[in-house]
Amino acid sequence: MTTAHEKYDRLIARARLLPPTPTAVAHPCDRSSLEGAVQAAESGLIVPILVGPADRIAAVAKEHGLDISRYEVVDAEHSHAAAETAVRLVREGRAEALMKGSLHTDELMGAVVKRETGLRTARRVSHCFVMDVPRHPDALIITDAAINIAPTLEEKADILQNAIDLAHALGIEDVRVAVLSAMETINAKVPSTLEAAALCKMVDRHQITGAMVDGPLALDNAIDPEAAAIKKIDSPVAGRANVLLVPDLEAGNMLAKSLSFLAGADAAGIVLGAKVPIILTSRADSVPTRLASCAVAVLVAQARRSAPSGVVR
The missing domain is CATH 3.40.718.10 (Isopropylmalate Dehydrogenase)
Structure with missing residues (x-):
């Protein structure tokens, strides 16, 4: 019989053997989403780029005692702009994964699937x-x-x-x-x-x-x-x-x-079929679940880097 979270622990341990993945976090403007990004960073899984209203992100961090001084913050006026900006950071090569913050999934995915400016693939x-x-x-x-x-x-x-x-x-x-x-x-x-x-x-x-x-x-x-x-x-x-x-x-x-x-x-x-893995977490997720979602994205990003040119994952 396996112990609680044993399978996730194995995933996380495997992902920690790899360099942390630069990850654009779209609109982390509540405790759950910001804390999840910080926890994943402190666990050596991701290097977060926090995208959203800078003053609001700072206020959430201060209110809940989260140290975000080591992480880049890219100012975006509102959640829609945060989604668009996070996708742009991926297109520019500054991030190799996306992470959903405190915005609706449809809002983030709307930016991802835009034909001209999104992250579509043939899949x-x-x-x-x-x-x-x-x-x-x-x-x-x-x-x-x-x-x-x-x-x-x-x-x-x-x-x-x-x-x-x-x-x-x-x-x-x-x-x-x-x-x-x-x-x-x-x-x-x-x-x-x-x-x-x-x-x-x-x-x-x-x-x-x-x-x-x-x-x-x-x-x-x-x-x-x-x-x-x-x-x-x-x-x-x-x-x-x-x-x-x-x-x-x-x-x-x-x-x-x-x-x-x-x-x-x-x-x-995890969302697949875009140019990068997309981490979807929920407010109700436990810490092991949040970290496992990030670990899965790290492993997918590594598989993409090592795949033959032209292979879509």
Whole structure:
């Protein structure tokens, strides 16, 4: 049995072996967001560039006893300007990651996906939870539970490839993806089972690479070997999946929150598919979860630096 946060501790320890990643923190104007950036900096994970109203950031730091004297502050009048400025710092090469502060996710992502001035790549932008689930031996990647509401088959292919690339960046050697549905058999009345089958064939044709992928699989026979054996599913993924591709945002959001609130799991969040990793944290996140989100971004940034030219991650 693993101890609390053991999987996150391993991620954080691995990320600390790398140089801290310059990170543009957009609008850190409350205690949670500013403290999270400072904690990640003090842990040797990031070098924050604090982007937002300078006087307001200074006031929050003073009120809560946070020392930000070592960190660069880039003045931006309001949250919208902070998002635009943080994205510009990335485009200028001054930052290799983005971190959400006390602004709405849509506001930050709006700046990220702008065609002319944003951070788009050829890939669809998607979100992954890297979940530390008690009594589960390994970290579990769930995608997409936060950005793409009802992705098409083409969009799911990008979401899947983003998750596979993330798993490799985290040092997972055998990436085993379960494409989830309500059942493990193909049923024309359940569109997610047809899309799961199509994704598996795309893997066979090398349109998606880097992992063993199987689906459709129900959640039980995706992660529980006994359930897979009972159903007589002969697959290297069934019962052993470490990446779960959900049918849509609603299913993913419910799955992630069920694990968090009923099973005591922690959920580190990262957005992929842009030119740099984007750290999404919530006010309710624990310190280990905040640090794990930053550690994931550090590892993704390192994978991007070491990837062959032209490879999009």
